[in-house]
Every structure is written in C-alpha cells, then in structure tokens.
Amino acid sequence: MAIERTFSIIKPDATARDLTGAINATIETAGLRIVAQKRVRMTREQAETFYAVHRQRPFFGELVATMTSGPVVVQVLEGNNAIAAYRDLMGATDPAKAAPGTIRKLYAKSIGENSVHGSDAADTAVQEIAQFFSGNEIVG
Ligand code: CDP
Numbered sequence: 316m317a318i319e320r321t322f323s324i325i326k327p328d329a330t331a332r333d334l335t336g337a338i339n340a341t342i343e344t345a346g347l348r349i350v351a352q353k354r355v356r357m358t359r360e361q362a363e364t365f366y367a368v369h370r371q372r373p374f375f376g377e378l379v380a381t382m383t384s385g386p387v388v389v390q391v392l393e394g395n396n397a398i399a400a401y402r403d404l405m406g407a408t409d410p411a412k413a414a415p416g417t418i419r420k421l422y423a424k425s426i427g428e429n430s431v432h433g434s435d436a437a438d439t440a441v442q443e444i445a446q447f448f449s450g451n452e453i454v455g
C-alpha cells in the first residue's frame with residue numbers, strides 16, 4: 316500500500332456546529348495523519364476556482380455560496396491509500412446514501428451541506444493541496 320496525501324475540507328455546516336474535533340477524531344482513528352491544517356474563510360474566488368470542474372452544474376452557485384458562508388478547516392491527510400481511504404471514511408455525497416459510521420452519515424445535514432470534502436484522485440489531490448498550502452506548511 317502506498318503512502319499518499321489527500322486534501323480535506325471540514326465545511327461550514329460542520330464548523331458551525333463545532334464538529335472539527337469530532338471529525339478529526341474519526342480521521343485519526345481511521346489511521347490518517349493530519350499533516351497540515353488551518354481554519355480559513357474561503358473567498359468567492361477561491362471557492363469558484365476550487366470547484367471549477369462543477370461550473371456548469373445547476374448546483375454551482377449554491378455550492379459556492381455554501382462554501383463561503385462560514386469558516387472552513389482545510390487539511391492535508393497522509394496515510395496508506397489516503398485518497399480512497401478518506402473517500403470511504405467520508406461516505407457518499409448524499410448523506411441519505413452514506414454507509415453507517417461514515418462522517419457524512421454521522422454529521423451531514425443534506426447533499427449541499429455534507430460536512431466534508433476529500434480529493435477524488437491523485438492529480439486533484441496535488442492540485443487542491445497546492446491551492447491552500449505551501450510545502451513548508453505540511454509536516455509529515
Ligand atoms: O464532494 P463529492 O466529491 O462527494 O461530490 P461532488 O460530486 O464532487 O460534488 C461536490 C459538492 O457539490 C458535494 O460535496 C455537494 O456539497 C455539492 N453537490 C450538491 O450540492 N448537489 C448535488 N447534486 C451534487 C453535489
């Protein structure tokens with residue numbers, strides 16, 4: 316198994332309910348190490364860039380509004396197969412379809428307010444990490 320890094324966001328619906336610690340506990344219990352973390356308020360430009368792949372989707376405007384509605388915690392997670400492992404831990408995009416024990420099953424309010432983001436592939440992980448962290452902010 317390869318040691319990988321993935322990018323995570325604890326979204327505004329979760330920071331509003333002070334779930335950062337609870338979510339971080341599930342991340343660490345799953346064997347992923349938080350090797351970088353900061354709490355920031357995303358600008359509209361940052362959110363539009365981050366979700367540019369969804370620009371043509373009907374939910375794009377709402378997605379950008381939601382992501383900029385409050386603080387987020389951006390993170391880099393490291394571990395064995397971290398990208399797939401974190402996607403598994405997050406659960407399905409729609410919390411109604413998420414498996415028991417996943418972060419989204421436990422905490423998400425709806426498909427739009429689904430508590431966490433995780434990179435979906437190696438190339439997007441590299442790109443997403445670079446949007447928010449410089450090399451010396453990541454300490455493995
Ligand atoms: O976050 P994930 O990779 O699981 O899903 P996505 O398909 O990449 O969509 C990005 C985000 O857009 C989701 O996490 C949802 O917050 C939002 N979304 C939505 O509001 N309505 C949809 N029908 C699909 C996605």
Ligand code: MG
Pocket residue numbers: 435
């Ligand atoms: Mg995605």
